[in-house]
Amino acid sequence: MKKQEVPQHPGLFGERKAVCYALDEEGGYVLAPTAGWNPVNLANRQAWQELARELAAIHGEVLAGRKSPLAYHMAWRQMDAALLARYTGLFRWRVRRHLRPAIFARLDRGLLARYAEVLHLSVEELCRLPETPELEVPEIDETEESR
Numbered sequence: 001m002k003k004q005e006v007p008q009h010p011g012l013f014g015e016r017k018a019v020c021y022a023l024d025e026e027g028g029y030v031l032a033p034t035a036g037w038n039p040v041n042l043a044n045r046q047a048w049q050e051l052a053r054e055l056a057a058i059h060g061e062v063l064a065g066r067k068s069p070l071a072y073h074m075a076w077r078q079m080d081a082a083l084l085a086r087y088t089g090l091f092r093w094r095v096r097r098h099l100r101p102a103i104f105a106r107l108d109r110g111l112l113a114r115y116a117e118v119l120h121l122s123v124e125e126l127c128r129l130p131e132t133p134e135l136e137v138p139e140i141d142e143t144e145e146s147r
Contacts (some may be wrong), residue, residue, distance in 0.1 A: 008036070076135065
């Protein structure tokens with residue numbers, strides 16, 4: 001695609017731009033800013049909606065007492081047990097074990113602080129569950145004309 005043909009459909013980026021490769025006048029590849037492209041915007045919106053559904057499901061499991069608040073905060077940060085284990089320096093099996101409410105309730109403050117630091121939360125926030133899942137699905141202004 002040529003640089004002047006790079007789509008500028010309004011999307012999830014808002015005022016920011018993404019960068020893609022395009023051909024310049026001499027046929028060489030250059031970086032070209034784009035506001036968005038409808039197929040990419042649709043895929044991103046569907047991904048955000050799926051993340052919101054998953055977060056709501058985990059929120060319900062925590063409220064029902066089947067998972068610890070750690071599971072919610074992990075999902076909110078889009079982390080799995082393996083990734084959180086790597087960041088905290090713990091074994092994966094320990095992180096998975098801490099997803100059980102009874103085990104999580106007995107964790108010492110030092111271990112909670114490790115989790116909180118990685119998740120960019122205070123220990124108090126880590127141990128609490130928000131009243132409602134907090135992931136907002138970005139809206140796409142579809143009324144704007146393609147530029």
